[in-house]
Amino acid sequence: MTLLLLFALVGSLAGLVAGLFGLGGGVVMVPALIYAFAALGFPPEILTHLAVGTSLTCIVVTSITSAWTHWQKGAVELGVLPALIPGVLVGGWIGGMVAAELKGPQLQTAFAVFLVFVAITMLRAVPSGQVRLPGRVGLTTVATLIGTLSALFGVGGGSMTVPFLRYCGMVMARAVATSAALGLPIALSGSLSYLVQGWQHEQLPEFAVGFIYLPAFAGMVVCSAPASRVGAKLAHRLPARRLQQAFAVVLLLIAGQLLIGGMMASHA
Template identity: 50%
Template structure:
């Protein structure tokens, strides 16, 4: 019962932060689950893989609600989505395979570096003037979009995220309006999460150190606790966001990512270099 409460708290915090900062919860869920799994005594060799896999599984559920909301507003560019999806599915599956081959310390180190990169990008983006560009102008062709989708899916599966921090910048660079970029990115998060979660389940199947109630690296008690709590708290976070300065919110979240990234790098750099 106490463990379920912990996962409910993780879901509540992740949902609130996702609503506040307009990002997917994976950037918070993965580090939080790493801490929880460590405290519960789950072996270091598999706990990071479990955190990433479980995060991807929760995104399958949370992305459905997000897609529906954006679709009803007519904001999803389904042509771009369909062009990127084949690459995303393949890339996400390969991301699960890649993560399975990495030791836990390497995986945590990469997640830490990724968190710092996203934090720096958020600070830099806040200092550039916003521009509204013509929708769809200079959008690449289908094969190129599929290739980019593969890279985004691969990286997103490794980090346990829905890919918004990668897909949105790519689409805006292709001169897609920000609203449509965000909505289309939300739709792309579903195939990322589905393929990535299934890949992690398959790669971890039969792992002798996994606890009960696991399907491969997906740990269902954490999944259900996070899903139950994250959705209502995301609405609370979104309501709070409208009462605060957008720039202050970005700076706060970037600072939080810096702390998370620095901690992961500090704890694992020595282990990686020692090998």
């Protein structure tokens, strides 16, 4: 029961972050699940894989509520979705396949480096301007890369989609909303890939389906969906710059700890 409450708390925080920053919540869920699964004694070889796969499965639900809230506010940039969605679907599946070939400590170290990238991106202020998006081929290519990395690290893509759209000149609110809409196809494709890739792994713990740990999913998803709706509403009301900077510093601290742990495990 205590563990379920912990997962529920993680889900609430992840959902709030997902709606507020368009990050999908994975930057909160994956580190928390790595710590929780290590405490439960899960095999280090698949511990991070389970954290990433479970995170993506939760993001399926989180992204639905977050995207719907942004959609109702008319903030989603519909014109770019036909070019972006096919790319993230293909990339999501590829990301799961790549992760299955990595050892647990390698995946954890890679995720820590990714968190550093996310934090640095959040600390930078990118001015809005005239929207200058690339053509359809360019958008699909970028989307495939975003989908691959998102599935590899168990995030909804916002940590890359939002900076990309901001770089192209899209205002923050529309970039976050469009990123939230892309979180669903990324998470669907990625979680299915993790399920298939881990289906017959011999070290899976009880109650795991592929690289998805069902008790953690159940505990987190109950709270993540309503929390993401709250976060999405706050994104349209609050000047979230200072909060974003503080969150970036926390990510750097988490990344440092995960990086040290992953490197030590690799050399053990």
